[in-house]
Amino acid sequence: MKQQTSRPFATHSGLHSMLLASLLCVAGSLAFAQGSPSASRFYEDALQRYEKKDYAGSVIQLKNALKENPNNLPVQLLLGKALLENGDVAAAEVAFNEALRLGVNRAEVVERLGQAMVAQGKQLTMLAHPALQTAGLPNGLQLRMHLLRAGAQADLGQIAPALQSINQARQLDSSAPDVWLAEVPIRIRSKSFAEALQAVDRALTIAPNMAEAHYQKGSILHVQGDLPGATAAYARALQLEPNHVEALIAQIGLHLDFNRLDDAARDVASLQRVSPKEPRGSYFKALLAERKGQVPQAQAALREVTSLLDPVPMSFMRYRSQLLMLNGLAHHGLNEPEKARQYLEAFLRTQPNSPVTRLLARIYLSTGSVNEAATLLENYLKNQPGDGLASNLLGSVYIAQGKHARAATLMQQTLKSQDLPEYRTTLGMSLLGAGQTASALAELEAAYKKDPKQLAAAIVLAQLYLREGQPAKGLALVQTLVNQQPANAGLQNLLGSAHAQNGDPKAARAAFEKAAQLSPDLTQAQLNLARLDLDARALDAAEQRLTNVLKTNPRDTDALADMARVADLRGKTAEAQTWLEKARDNSGPRELRWNLALIDLHLRAGRPEQALAEAKIAQGKSSDNITGLLLYSRAQLAMGDAMGARGTLGRATRLADFDADLQVEIASQQLAAQNLDGAYYSLDKALTGQPDSLPAQVLMARVELQRGEVAKAEQRARNIVQKYPRRAVGHTLLGDLALAQNKPGPALEAFRKAHATEPSSGSTLRLMQTLETQGNDKSAQETALQRLRQTPRDTNVLHALASLHARAGRPAEAAKSYQSLLSFQPQDVPALNNLANVQIKLGDKTALQTAEKAHGLAPANALVIDTLGWAHHHFGQQDKALSLLRDARLREPSNPEIRYHLAKVLAQSGRRSEAQEELREAMKTGRPFEGAQEAAELLKTLN
Template structure:
């Protein structure tokens, strides 16, 4: 079992932690690697290994360990500073700045401050002076009483020869921390550059009095000694420098310089070889941002009579002088490569000289549709049809109107195209699908059946008929159509894939997997089959396997294919991995910056990372591209609300209702937005209008109830929710009714509402979840357990139900809690709450070593969760680590968030204090 292995690794980890605290980093690394042999995916071990490797100077391996910790689910606040440091130490400044997990937004203030300063240093290395100063300003907004936020400005100002500003920043730092050695050193460095050698010497001396091991101050002081020809002082300080920093290449170079001045050539040569031995292995990617080191190694190789190597480093040094990197982006992508954007540019330029070329206009219209520029496509095609009215052109016009949400106009144009030319298969297919979408099932199905009769050997049309039958709810007839398509054209994999989807809908996972295995045997690069394999894995609760399949689909897809990137974004978001979602969304953006689905997923990832401002910008672009597509604008508006931008949501919904005034989702959301904007009367009027137009739909009554609740009108709210449930009973209406009754103190009424629904729909998972939670909050743990068990009878892999059941069983003292928690953990091994429950269960049954290992893991994944910190502290006390427990309890109580066990946590904190 995995937990037995975890127990075997625990002694290694605890010993490594003690070694780390004593600064025995090599010993700590050895023990951590021993721990990983026992449990390769142990999150606390990976994190501590990264820290130990970083302290030991192995920055490449440290970066690997920190990224592995992120992959395993560590909360990024635990690693961002050290990961950023390890990347900068390798010269990966640009990578560090763009790394999705290293963005400051959403981090705790203290960590944000450190990241802004780290970014400022990286930006300064890249010659980006203005962004670096902006990053420092961001840090100061968080805490302008920290000396670091002022000292960070000094080297940037020196590099720009802005000595007055540099001195002001250094003096601000000294005013805050007059005993800080670094502040005195930085002030001395300004005076040194200005030629005030006496002032610089005094500042360096003061820095060394405060911190005798301050290497930079010591090196600067040696330089002053050499300039003044005080050789004895220089020899003394060089010896000190080499003692405190034996791997400092400047110490070796200074020793060589002194030896050469004194005529000790062999000693000088040996010291120069120390320099090259230290610097040659350093990646040039790092060295190019450290001009002093480039010059140092160039001079060392020159002194060793190695002109080739000297030239390499000296030329690189000269390339650093312009202070900012020069990059040139050249783009030559043509239509044949599948680049939609550049195809549009090419056609636009062509049509400037050949405005009457209808075929080019039609092609450009298709490009605009692919870009989501439906209004532009419609305008172009309307103009083209004035010059020449062809069925093809009306088809494209119909498509563009459909894309902009103008359904009636799209129907008219597509019907005209099909009437003008019954061979317009594209128009007929889209027209049939439009009929189905608009609720005209009989008309849509009849049109497709007509097409099938006209071309009975056309496998694609049989496939289309199957899709229509699926929409009509006739899965059996649909399966027959797909099988006919596959029989007519065995190479038509889409028919097989639709059969797979029918298998998946029926939860026939084994049959679906067998069919997919055959498809992939014939074509291992079939991306849709790979993606469906991911769906099979996802339905089995195997998230890691699903991710692997989707990554294969992505890696085997074309350069402009976005579907699998977007599926990965969605998978990462559902799994609570916003950093990975953002990284994947950025890849998708690189493939197509104007894809609306990609923009919406990108904004979701930004929101998950806490970057509401960035999300608002992304959604603004999406709004412009979506034109008057009501469905898209509703999605955009929903995300604008999540980004705290009701005005942006209002704008999107206004466009939606301009394009489709009768869009019910847009009307409902607009009422909610109007209420948020303080336009209460307008919101209520709109809600009443929805009820009048759709009296047998729950949505209007639900909206009335929500508006009443928001205004603290409990009676009308309850009446509205009862009406909603009466006209259209569902999981959602039952849940809202239950919540309202419970809020108003009517626990019995809430239970009766749930019971009534479950009599009609015994397998309503949503209501069973809600009823179980209702019982648990009221202390009816036995009843709660029964509800969760009833749910698990037909949803045995419901992680939330298993986790909650385990907690209920712990309340009842039921030893079955451990088995239940283990089952939940097996299905969701990276879920912090699930890991916490399992660790807490082990603690309850006396298995403290296993509990400690699991709770450390959970705490690293959700450090802001006070209950997890309390659980960890409780076990730390049991295992004799009171100091660490005290720190966890302080953080838990500092959060101010209520949590179960808060009273016990407070008492435990008092006892430890």
């Protein structure tokens, strides 16, 4: 349920208040009813009830009187008045017409009869009704009838006739404030705010203490966004007339806008006391209950609204846009989107530029009508470009459509007008979708810092921390969210993911189990538990969990894909392929995840032809889908078909138009296809569409460097440094440029600046690499240690430090770093493999155990198999070593180190000729490898 309060409620927008707005009080007693004494007593009692505003009781007594004499004129007239006051407008019209038939002077009924007809949506009939023409009426009544006709004409969109009717009223009495106030709603509707203010100021000159005039001025200021001015005007109206319904309603809206709940509750109580059947009072009551977390009370109040408004004929509602909006909001709050949609669409036909557009767009989104939501919001923002909330929603719609660059551009423009945390959240989401992770992270951090209640920002931010090598930070944030909402199953599930990435599978399992306990239907928790089983190589347990998920939903594509992983880990590639094909076939028509997974499976299995065939299936899902085209080009590249990839990417470039993010992705693949000119063309389009696109600027600088345009690349890099002084990427580019020009000193200085500006795993690794290359091993080591003192769980840096120690001939230090890394990530196969290698050098027999663990996690990895075979060789188990090393060599024959290891074991086993052949092939590659000198010496001895 979303409150819409950025515009004030227009005068006469509620049913009850609309019907009563211009009724006169009963002035004097009507003639006594003719007939029996009992009829007279019924009439007198009815009159007293009417004067006490007991309209329902009055109607009962009058009907009793009519049973005795249906042609009693005073009874029919009073009955019409009582029915009108009680909201029964159709019956009131009948009673007034009966009074006319019985001979009442039309001056006694025309105003009320006209109101009853308008309340039923009979504006055209009222305007043409012979008895309701103004000629011959007393001046005061004639004036009021001109104003009533003006309102009906305005309802019908007849603005010029409406203003003419108002002018006719003014000719009768220009000193009456009502003849000026009647113009205000018409001028507001046509956005003629200057004329509206002139009219209301004229009324205030005539009647400075008229509450209605101050209310009307407040409504103009409210629409114009002058909230302080509107607040003061509404307060003045209520000071003059504490029971002014419209001013009360407007003031409640402002209280809610500024979260002044106690003030709002006080005014809602006053409103319901003054006008108990006012549907807006019930709606406000629902809003207050919702904000206090009182869901049942909120729902009950919304039912009050719909019970009051659903029976009202649409013929009347169509002229009362605020009633349409109100009932639409109520049905929306009751989770009745189709009913809400009906009323809100009708409302927007009368008020096309209303902020209610935002709510209808949300309903479209919730029912899958994404394109309709986009069109609705785009048209609205053409007329209301300053509506940040609508821009924010359109940004979300663009994200749902996959138009991340458009979403980012829109939100960046919106933030220039108003910096709200929810806008930064949407910007962060769009940047993330566009692949600009660092920028997305910064925006989401800013949103969460500004408003810790931005749950969406906090959740995505935590996920980013986990994904981007900051698991401790992610865990801390998720734990904070869970502490705030311990019964939130989704957050418990996220907590499990955070623990898993922090290397604590026990805590992860506990959190996932808690999530499953809180919400047994939460499939994601079950899937995560299955993935923990997979990580622990508990394949049977994982398979059982996944089977249970598939019993409930046989088409759950994530479960099907995880079953593929079970099969893959068991070495059953064909079965894994079958599961992934099921996932693909049960996915949406535009879902490409499982096509991508199948391509990966085929490529890992050395089946590039099948990978390409699968890529064609993906493209077939949508021939003009850019994602599909990019996937197809990757498969072509895997097949070595660079020319074919260039053609596919050329088509993608045309389809991407000036979308900067898509063009950057295309350019990256063009570079992989060795099409430097194609990459340059894509980036030029990207920068034409979005000159400030940082990813495009960065990649263009790298392309210019490869094209030999060093001066251009350097100037672009310096511009990036100047424009983004808090980002590392510009300094990194300058470092790369310096290296390309063989300027090691400036390169090192640039990488130091990059690291100081925006320290990260990436900047640390780049600086370490440069220092090591320049022979400054000690500084490289200190750079890593400094990062680890600040971020001890940075596994990327731990890995790099361990490798640095290993290359420098410090196996003991390397082993220590790898062990530290594995305490956080016990399933890290490269770390296990490398640790086993340094343990071999140290003569540590636990190398076998370490290598076995790596092999258990990655049984098809040639490097892992080689390490295990090499360990068996070093510790005297030559038969096992030979079997494993032959396996490794067959999987990766181009690896000279694996060939050397196999040759070493072959030579010791007496297979000299075979050993010679392996060594010759290893030396032919020309690739440097550890043990190359020993390999050359061994070959000499064998010759």
